[in-house]
Amino acid sequence: MAIKKLLSAFFLLSVIFLCPSFSQNYNKVDQIVLKYPKRFDTTEELADRIQKDFSSDRDKARAIFSWMAFNINYDLNAFLNPQRSQGFSYRTEEEKQQKIKQLNDNMLQKAFKSQKAVCEGFTVLYSHLASLTGLKSQIVKGDSKTRLVDIGRKTPHSDHAWNMVLIDGKWRLIDVTWGQGYYDSSKGRMTKEFAPIYFDTPPEYFFTKHFPDSGEYLGDKLDREDFLNGPLIYNKLIEYDAQVLEPKSGLIEVKNGDNITFRFKNISKKDVLFYLNKKNQPVKIANSKERKGGLEFDIIYDKNIGEYITFFMDNNSIASFQIKQK
Template identity: 65%
Template sequence: MPQKKISFLFLLLNIISVHFAFSQKISDVDKIVAKYPKSFNSTEKLAEKIEKDFDSDSERARAIYSWIAFNIKYDYNAYLNPQRSQGFSYSSEAEKQRKLKQINDNLIQKTFNSKKAVCEGFTALYQDLAQQVGLKCEIVRGDSKVSVRDIGRKTTSSNHAWNIVLIDKKWRLIDVTWGQGYYDSSKGRMVNDFNPVYFDTDPDYFFAKHFPDSGTFSGNRLSKSDFLNGPLIYNTTIEKDYKIKSPDSGIIEARNGDRITVEIKNVSKSNQVFYLNKRNQPVKVQNPKEKRGGLEFQILIDNNIGDYVTIFIDTNSIVSFKIVSK
């Protein structure tokens, strides 16, 4: 099967298994915010409501995440047809900063009023509301890993944006764009499907799918090679804390007849574990062994394996690897 078709297949499988079988964890904060009006007269009114209803920084940060994810839709048409960057002239640094602030303020109001945006609008609105309720918040720009075709890319690109917010003296990672829903390729449209896993995400999981332009987080340098060459993980992997212990690379070099050992934490024999062959048929793993709080099993590399292999646990896609012939 051609690579493009395989890539599309697994991207579609990701959509089906992650978003329709995903067990959503709705917090008490989310339940309260779900009853908020879909529209407020101003961002100030929304911020006042959040500040009144919640006392802690963590709750307020989560409330902002929830309201945006519940009410702002991803503008897929704008993503496909991006506007040209606004150019402007200035005679001093002060004038430059005023004009940049005006552009950002316009983006925030457009997102808030139209209820749709791409990641720049999501992150700008999140930062604005966070700052209004007294939180220190920044926007981070960088790369994202979203499909099997991203495994083994040669370089990163600046194609996404997310937030970091300071809670209890620690920077927390937040991607509200990914928290609001997903693109359903079978329907050709965005689907709202609240996803809490991208609020205060574990950095190990977050940076498997994100890489900042700065290459750093909280003063620590991140590995670009690990990001580019690591496996593709999915939302259920993060939610269930399915740590991928082996293989440690997303690129598997193998000959026909080789057996690849896979080890995943927090899985047991009671789970159904399988992968799809290149004819899209499920293949149940044979003789799995419980080991060190997880499950270890082998996958035979033969003519039935395609260019990529995706592991499923109980119908949910967990991790994808790229197969390269030795």
């Protein structure tokens, strides 16, 4: 009964961020940063400590990510009650850039001192600390995909921001906001839970959840339709280096009695895989076969399958699809 209640509770959760479900995974850098003070007087003091303890670009970038994820909290109140955007006038491009820099400086210092921020605050603080430790970074703004209703959404949003940092000559993708925790609407509060998968996330995973306003990544054009219409994936899928191979679309149109074929990379028959029916009852995948480096199985569409179908592995959600009846 406890497992059944846990599974039913899944559908009561509406998350702002991808809901983490895996155990804490600290590397050597994280273990050192965990011993740092929770507060520093200045960003320069924190940067000096990081440079003293770490020499490689990767370790410094990870240390900034970890310290922020451990100590900066998502400002839910600011998210729910956003302030009106600050406008300003300027006469020259130089004056414009100076005023933008001042606004960003105020934002990052507020995030650092109050230890609360929304995604913009996380990104400007990360970029500032990266600069202080000799790293090149960029802030990227764009769309995010975190909820069931985002599958097949028609209207693009620009509601999120993240970082790219140059490590060993290669730009790496980082989302500290999602690295620090998630919002649990069943409790009405933020839950602090370290998610290291959002440091140097592989692009093939990152861009299933993020879409830059520019529509490009390192000069390559990204497909907005693939982003909007793809399945919703969860942290566990990324952690296991698994992948949805079939169907490619998160929108599945079927008639009653149709077979739907699913195939997941890096998942085997030994993994406990199931989905929830319309009554939130777990249905175990029983007809699976290992094929082409993954697990393939069919599900027959009937009245017991609801508007969405979410697959679970070891009691953790891994991917969701929207089902539309023809």
